[in-house]
Amino acid sequence: MVSALVEMKNIHKWFGSVHALKGVDFYVNPSEIVGLVGDNGAGKSTLIKILTGVIPADKGEIYFNGKKISFSSPREARDNGIETIYQEQALADDLSVTRNMFLGKEIQKSIGPIKLLDHKKMKKESERILSELGLKIPSMDQEVRFCSGGEREGIAIARAMYFKAKLVILDEPTRALGVAAVRRVLSLVKELKSRGIASVFISHNLHHVYSIADRIVVLVRGEKVEDIPKKETSIRELTKLIIRR
Amino acid sequence: MIIPARIKRIPSKILSYRSFSVSVILVGMIIGFWAITPEHKFISSPVIDIFLTVSPMITIVTIAMALLLISGEFDLSVGSIYALASAIVAILYTNHGVNPVIAVIIALTLAGVLGGFINGIVVTKLRISSLIATLATMWIYRGATLLITEEGREIPYYPGKMFPTFEKFFCGKILGGLPVQFLWLIVIAILLWILLEHTKFGNWIFATGSNKESARMMGINTDRVKIICFILVGFLAAFAGIIQTTRIHIAAPWTAQTMNLEAIAGAVVGGTLLTGGVGSILGAVLGAFSLRVLSLGLVMMGLSPYVYMVATGVLLILAVAFNELVRRWMSHR
Ligand SMILES: Nc1ncnc2c1ncn2[C@@H]1O[C@H](COP(=O)(O)OP(=O)(O)OP(=O)(O)O)[C@@H](O)[C@H]1O
Ligand SMILES: [Mg+2]
Numbered sequence: 001m002v003s004a005l006v007e008m009k010n011i012h013k014w015f016g017s018v019h020a021l022k023g024v025d026f027y028v029n030p031s032e033i034v035g036l037v038g039d040n041g042a043g044k045s046t047l048i049k050i051l052t053g054v055i056p057a058d059k060g061e062i063y064f065n066g067k068k069i070s071f072s073s074p075r076e077a078r079d080n081g082i083e084t085i086y087q088e089q090a091l092a093d094d095l096s097v098t099r100n101m102f103l104g105k106e107i108q109k110s111i112g113p114i115k116l117l118d119h120k121k122m123k124k125e126s127e128r129i130l131s132e133l134g135l136k137i138p139s140m141d142q143e144v145r146f147c148s149g150g151e152r153e154g155i156a157i158a159r160a161m162y163f164k165a166k167l168v169i170l171d172e173p174t175r176a177l178g179v180a181a182v183r184r185v186l187s188l189v190k191e192l193k194s195r196g197i198a199s200v201f202i203s204h205n206l207h208h209v210y211s212i213a214d215r216i217v218v219l220v221r222g223e224k225v226e227d228i229p230k231k232e233t234s235i236r237e238l239t240k241l242i243i244r245r
Numbered sequence: 246m247i248i249p250a251r252i253k254r255i256p257s258k259i260l261s262y263r264s265f266s267v268s269v270i271l272v273g274m275i276i277g278f279w280a281i282t283p284e285h286k287f288i289s290s291p292v293i294d295i296f297l298t299v300s301p302m303i304t305i306v307t308i309a310m311a312l313l314l315i316s317g318e319f320d321l322s323v324g325s326i327y328a329l330a331s332a333i334v335a336i337l338y339t340n341h342g343v344n345p346v347i348a349v350i351i352a353l354t355l356a357g358v359l360g361g362f363i364n365g366i367v368v369t370k371l372r373i374s375s376l377i378a379t380l381a382t383m384w385i386y387r388g389a390t391l392l393i394t395e396e397g398r399e400i401p402y403y404p405g406k407m408f409p410t411f412e413k414f415f416c417g418k419i420l421g422g423l424p425v426q427f428l429w430l431i432v433i434a435i436l437l438w439i440l441l442e443h444t445k446f447g448n449w450i451f452a453t454g455s456n457k458e459s460a461r462m463m464g465i466n467t468d469r470v471k472i473i474c475f476i477l478v479g480f481l482a483a484f485a486g487i488i489q490t491t492r493i494h495i496a497a498p499w500t501a502q503t504m505n506l507e508a509i510a511g512a513v514v515g516g517t518l519l520t521g522g523v524g525s526i527l528g529a530v531l532g533a534f535s536l537r538v539l540s541l542g543l544v545m546m547g548l549s550p551y552v553y554m555v556a557t558g559v560l561l562i563l564a565v566a567f568n569e570l571v572r573r574w575m576s577h578r
């Protein structure tokens with residue numbers, strides 16, 4: 001067996017009296033696409049937030065590249081090559097495409113002892129990576145608020161690629177997207193895989209998940225009820241599991 | 246007719262330029278006052294001289310406020326910090342004979358840096374909204390000013406008598422009559438502009454005010470960004486207060502009571518959004534100038550200060566409506 005890129009063991013989380021995660025085991029292999037599905041409130045986002053250092057687990061262990069870790073902030077997770085993309089939270093609306101691309105990892109140039117932003121280089125790099133991925137955004141200086149949902153998702157994914165993430169987590173990236181934009185996002189996730197980047201893909205749309213995932217994990221009320229290679233299951237079976245009471 | 250894309254983009258380029266609306270307002274007011282003041286006296290060297298002398302202090306506070314507004318917070322305590330800093334230098338120098346340089350350093354540290362730091366900590370760590378937090382410190386710092394000045398008595402402060410260069414450093418004249426404080430304004434505005442537009446930290450200020458969660462996800466310590474902005478505002482408010490006191494040779498404990506709202510109004514007229522993430526230094530400078538031009542113009546026409554109050558309110562509403570119109574037009578393009 002290949003050693004997993006990420007392995008979460010026996011993860012528990014309580015929110016007051018709500019037992020949101022009840023001993024979940026979850027792993028992702030290098031360059032694997034894992035679909036994570038489950039009904040509202042199943043605990044998908046909570047599991048991801050624990051992995052990326054947004055909130056701590058109450059119990060359980062996490063291994064990254066075989067080493068036991070516990071990220072205490074999203075910054076640490078990011079420094080270790082885990083990029084998370086939330087639909088609403090991925091980008092800052094008032095900032096330009098370029099400023100968003102490089103947010104938190106700005107390219108600087110030195111003028112004597114002073115370090116200033118290298119706007120030109122950042123703009124050129126944004127243009128290069130976005131056009132490489134087939135995204136046609138009119139101007140890198142345009143505020144992200146004027147980008148469509150699909151373009152925004154594309155920018156966030158491009159960012160993860162540019163910074164050589166090892167694992168990209170996409171929490172409902174296809175929500176509120178039109179048909180063409182969904183297709184674009186799905187093909188970008190496949191592009192991630194072809195570049196050796198693993199991803200976790202969360203969605204309520206089983207067709208989206210099924211079309212790209214290598215393996216699918218089902219959560220029901222905080223418990224993992226299925227963990228199966230895609231080839232060995234079907235959308236119908238998955239649906240049955242998810243709505244099981 | 247087919248218009249090439251590049252030409253089509255020109256008007257939107259100009260409109261998207263953050264300080265567009267306020268530039269129009271400012272130029273319009275200057276032309277207007279020039280036209281209606283008797284003998285076109287509005288543009289004459291005494292009036293320009295008054296403008297260059299009195300506008301820098303409030304403008305410095307306004308650009309600092311703009312920076313903080315962009316990060317998503319505001320500060321109602323700036324006027325109190327301004328008064329506290331001038332009281333501290335006057336007490337130390339006049340009552341205790343402390344060297345004025347040391348007095349200034351102490352005032353900048355205690356009233357400015359510490360005052361701003363406390364604001365930042367209360368807002369970010371105690372999670373109290375900046376409206377409540379700085380409303381509270383506005384009273385605390387003003388109260389402290391009144392306590393140390395013995396019931397709010399004015400304190401003379403005239404270091405220029407013994408240290409003429411010291412006074413010139415803050416508010417002398419150079420280059421054939423340009424007030425030094427105006428030079429300070431230019432230097433500070435350029436530094437803050439570089440900070441905001443050309444450094445990593447500036448990018449983080451915008452991101453923090455625009456979408457705190459996404460900034461955090463990208464690994465930015467948004468609390469630290471806000472605290473540093475609060476400290477900058479405190480420091481510059483204290484600095485402006487010290488310039489004023491040095492200039493008028495007196496520390497007035499009750500001074501600058503409406504400075505907080507004037508600074509916020511100036512920044513907002515200049516296109517800064519109260520909701521954070523949007524704004525510019527140049528816009529804030531022009532916004533503050535607009536309010537000064539308005540006040541000067543009305544005085545020139547012999548109108549009472551109460552007219553200025555009414556006019557400021559009207560200007561604020563018109564400017565924000567104009568800004569909003571331009572923004573909406575941009576997004577419906
Ligand atoms: N910060 C919180 N405080 C209290 N309860 C929470 C918190 N976050 C999540 N929960 C609870 O934990 C459970 C799991 O929530 P989670 O957001 O992980 O679900 P999800 O699978 O992502 O659902 P959805 O598909 O609707 O996004 C829910 O019962 C939710 O109410
Ligand atoms: Mg969720």
